[in-house]
Amino acid sequence: MTTQTAQTEYALEVRDLYVGYYKDLNILQGVNMKARRGQLTAILGANGVGKSTLLKAIFGFLKPNAGDVFLNGQRINDVPTYQRITLGLAYIPQRMSIFRWMSVEDNILLGGWTFRHDKERLQRKLEENFERFPILREKRRQPAGELSGGQQRMVELARTLMTDPQVLLVDEPTAGLAKLLKREVYDMLTELRDREGKTIILVDQEIRHALRIADYVYILDLGRNKTEGPTAEIVADLKKAFWI
Amino acid sequence: MVATLLHFVPAQMWLITPEFILRLLAEGLLIGLIYSLMALGLTLIFSVLGIVSFSHGEFYMIGGYVVYLFLQKFQNSLPRALTGIGALLAAMLVTFAIGVVFERLFLQPMARGEVDRPNEYAILTTFGLAFFLQYLMLGLMGPFPKKARRFFDLPVFDAGLIQATKASLKIGNITLGAGRLIAGLIALLALLAMLYFMFKTWTGRALQATSQDRQAAAVVGINPMNMNTLAFGLGAMLAGLAGAVLVSVYSWVPWVGVIASSKSFVIIVLGGMGSIPGSLLGGLIIGVVESLGTGLFPDPVRAQAYRDVFGLVIFALVLLVKPTGLFGRKL
Ligand SMILES: Nc1ncnc2c1ncn2[C@@H]1O[C@H](COP(=O)(O)OP(=O)(O)O)[C@@H](O)[C@H]1O
Ligand SMILES: [Mg+2]
Numbered sequence: 393m394t395t396q397t398a399q400t401e402y403a404l405e406v407r408d409l410y411v412g413y414y415k416d417l418n419i420l421q422g423v424n425m426k427a428r429r430g431q432l433t434a435i436l437g438a439n440g441v442g443k444s445t446l447l448k449a450i451f452g453f454l455k456p457n458a459g460d461v462f463l464n465g466q467r468i469n470d471v472p473t474y475q476r477i478t479l480g481l482a483y484i485p486q487r488m489s490i491f492r493w494m495s496v497e498d499n500i501l502l503g504g505w506t507f508r509h510d511k512e513r514l515q516r517k518l519e520e521n522f523e524r525f526p527i528l529r530e531k532r533r534q535p536a537g538e539l540s541g542g543q544q545r546m547v548e549l550a551r552t553l554m555t556d557p558q559v560l561l562v563d564e565p566t567a568g569l570a571k572l573l574k575r576e577v578y579d580m581l582t583e584l585r586d587r588e589g590k591t592i593i594l595v596d597q598e599i600r601h602a603l604r605i606a607d608y609v610y611i612l613d614l615g616r617n618k619t620e621g622p623t624a625e626i627v628a629d630l631k632k633a634f635w636i
Numbered sequence: 637m638v639a640t641l642l643h644f645v646p647a648q649m650w651l652i653t654p655e656f657i658l659r660l661l662a663e664g665l666l667i668g669l670i671y672s673l674m675a676l677g678l679t680l681i682f683s684v685l686g687i688v689s690f691s692h693g694e695f696y697m698i699g700g701y702v703v704y705l706f707l708q709k710f711q712n713s714l715p716r717a718l719t720g721i722g723a724l725l726a727a728m729l730v731t732f733a734i735g736v737v738f739e740r741l742f743l744q745p746m747a748r749g750e751v752d753r754p755n756e757y758a759i760l761t762t763f764g765l766a767f768f769l770q771y772l773m774l775g776l777m778g779p780f781p782k783k784a785r786r787f788f789d790l791p792v793f794d795a796g797l798i799q800a801t802k803a804s805l806k807i808g809n810i811t812l813g814a815g816r817l818i819a820g821l822i823a824l825l826a827l828l829a830m831l832y833f834m835f836k837t838w839t840g841r842a843l844q845a846t847s848q849d850r851q852a853a854a855v856v857g858i859n860p861m862n863m864n865t866l867a868f869g870l871g872a873m874l875a876g877l878a879g880a881v882l883v884s885v886y887s888w889v890p891w892v893g894v895i896a897s898s899k900s901f902v903i904i905v906l907g908g909m910g911s912i913p914g915s916l917l918g919g920l921i922i923g924v925v926e927s928l929g930t931g932l933f934p935d936p937v938r939a940q941a942y943r944d945v946f947g948l949v950i951f952a953l954v955l956l957v958k959p960t961g962l963f964g965r966k967l
Contacts, residue, residue, distance in 0.1 A: 453851060474854040482855070489852035491845045502845055506857040508838045551856065 400465040403429040403559050403591035404450070404481075409459035411449040418457060419445045421615040425593075427559070427608075432585050432592045434606035434623075436599055441612045443595040444486050447561045450593075451483040452476055463559065478506055482557035486564045486595075490547050492537030496528055499536045499547050503554030514554075521550040542573040549580065559591045560584070566598060574598065578605055603627055652932065655809040660931040661924060662812055666820030668923020670878050673823045674896060675903035675915035676830060677874030683847035683910040684867035685743065687758035692875050693897025694769040695731045697890060699876030700883035701773055702727040704784045711785075720787035724822070724880050731876025732869045738765055739868035747864050766893075773890040781887035788818045819881035826877055827916065830870075834912065843867055847910065875900075895944065902951050908961030917962060922947040 406425040412418040419442045427433040435443050448454045450461050452473035460467050463481055471479065491499050500521055504514045522529035525546045531539060536547050545565060552560065562581065566574040582605050584590045596602040603609065609626040611618045619626065674696060681689050706723040714722065742761045751757045789802040799806045803814045834840035846853040846863040854860050878896070886892070903922055907914025929946030933939035954962065 451855075453854075472859070474857055474859045477855065477857040485851065485855075489849050489855065491848040491852065493848055494841070494844060498841060502841060502856050502858075505838070505842065555857075 401428060402426045402462075403464060404593065405462040405465075406446070406450060407460045407462070409446070409449060409461070410457045411445060411454050411459070412457065413445075413454070419615050420449065422459070422617075423612065423615070424617055425610055427591055427593050429591050430585065430589045431607035432581065432594060432605055433608045433610065434602040435593065435595045435610045435612060436602060437612035437618070439597070442615045443612060444563050446612070447483065447485075447563050447593070447595055450561055451481065477555055477557065480555075480558040481561070482552045482555070482559070483561045484548050484552055484563060484565060486567070488541070488544050488548070490536040490544050490551075493535050495533050496536050496539065496547055497532040500528070500550045500554065503551035506555060517554045521553060524553075525550055542569050542576075545569065545573075545577065549577075553584075556588075557590070559593070561593050561595075563595045564597060565594075566596075566601070574601065581605065603630075656931070657928070659810045659812070660927045662810065663816060664924035664927025665920060666812070666816045666923070667927065668920035669820045669823040669827065670882060670919075671899060671903055671923050672916045672919025673826055674875050674878040674900045675907065675919050676827065676912065677871035677878075678900045679871075679904050679907075679910055679912060679915040680843070680867050680874070681871035682904065684843055685739075685747070685758075685864050687743070687746075687755075687762070688901070689868070689871065690759060690762040690897070691738075691766040691769065692871070692900050693893025693895070694766045695735065695872040695875035695893070696879035696882075696896045697773065697888070697893035698734065698769060699727040699731050699879030700784075700888045700892065701777060701782075701879075702730045702876070703787070703880045703883045704782050704888060707784050707787055717788060723787060724877065727876050727880035728873045732873040734769075735872025736865055736869040738872075739865045743864065743868065744861060747861060766897075770890045770893075777890065779889065781889050782883075783887045784884040786815045786818070786884045788814070790814045790817070815885045819885055822881045823878065826874070830874070831912070839866070899944070899947065902947060904961075906951050906954055906961055908964035911961070911963035914961055914963035921950060925950045 404425075404427040406423060409420050409423045410418045411420045423442070423446060425433075425435070425446070435446065437443055445454065449456055452468075452471065456469060461469055463476075463479055468476065468479065468481075476483075491502065494502075497518070500518060501514060504510075504517055507513055522532070527543060528546055528550060531543070536544060539547065549565075565581070566577050569577065578601050581592055581594065585592055594602060594606065603623055603626070606623045608621070609623050610620045611626070619629070621629075674692065677695075678689060678692050681687065681692075703723040703726070706726045707719060710719050710722060742765070743758070745751055746754045746757050746761075786803070790800045790805055792802060793800050797808055805812045805814065805817055832840075834844060842853065842858045843863055843866065845856070845858060846860050846867075850860050853863070875896075879893070899922065903918035904910075904915050906921065907916070907918030925946050926943055929949075930939045930943050933942060958964075
């Protein structure tokens, strides 16, 4: 047995999760999920089945009533939410989560909160992000709330990447974006996986796009697992079912 | 006939000279700076914790009493300026500490979601603290007004147009009392320091971040609970400092905070709930309007009693035109 936790095959694992917004009302009723390291795992399903709820529970914004969340093989149920970024777990929620009235630059810099005393690293990561998103450099003094939807997503992504998280939870990143921008966002996600080996858990309504880039797929149905499998198998099943 | 007409002419009409108006303006601005300071504290609490603190005036009251007691104890053993600085620091420290302890004990359970009706809970606990502090000080200090002596002197100089004695400053024909002048200047310094803190330091930005998106703050690693405690402590401290600089201007009783508190509410609503520039501008406006209103009101006897009404009139007018206040947004 290895002590190197970072080498577990699965970067993230959810076991038999029961969670909800009110006592005694579980939205998720025994969900299981495993995300293989360095792969993109997509979580699909109709509106309201509990995909966002699952990500909130993984990040700790919702306390599980039962079940466990493991990161690199370690149970993290009891780790406070604000400490999860230090474990290399990052979260981009479905609704826009920028600091609206702060400048773009301050938004991105706040992504480096956990290493705020390391000026040199802050500058380096900021610079990296400006190279990744040149438009953000141009608009760095503007309040982030004034940017377009696509650019606000870029601010979120840039802020998230400041700490080089190993596992990213991403909830419907392209909802409401223009077609061209959607493509860009998906390309960015695949790049993060292929170049930097990041583990990505992507929740999406854009089934077609998600299937194009995912390695493994889970389909949820009203708070429970419905199907899962490598993308190719799922696509074949779907084709059979819908003749698409 | 002439007598009836005369009745409507301000009794102190002969006093209304440009100098008089300038003095009213200056005094209004000075007191307005202190209002701004208090309102900034309330705004900070509102933006980060999402509650309106009903004990804000009592922190103001405590700040004043701490200065009064500190001066009593050390007036003769320390140099004058040092006593003054010590008194202010003591007031800030005590109010900050009370704020922090109260927030940890009573408001954290609400922030953790352990309370069923958070809005009612916040009102009741902060009101409870207000009454507790009022009766505590009534027990400790008695009901009779106290007034601290002025604890800083102006540097004495004579530069022709501007002359200063220990107790007053004369610019041209306008004379300002040292008490108010120094109170206003300290408030100005504190405001500048707070602005620097909020916009230029990491902790200040973390407070802003928490107020703008609590979840996103936690996502980047900021502990929102600590920000709640800090915001409440700082908010209490600003109110405490406002009281500390005014205890040598007004006389102090255990319920002196009630009016100060309602003024702060008026200012933050006027400025736009949760806006820093709003609370700064709102404080200055209320200060100036009160000062001009009181000074120019035809019947000087009633003018003092109407003091708080003038601010409310402006308040009502602004809200009629712009219901969100001057700057309706968060931090
Ligand atoms: N903040 C909330 N409070 C109460 N119920 C919620 C909340 N958010 C979502 N729900 C409920 O939880 C269920 C799952 O929602 P969600 O996880 O957002 O679905 P999805 O992301 O799959 O569209 C829905 O029935 C929704 O009504
Ligand atoms: Mg969703």
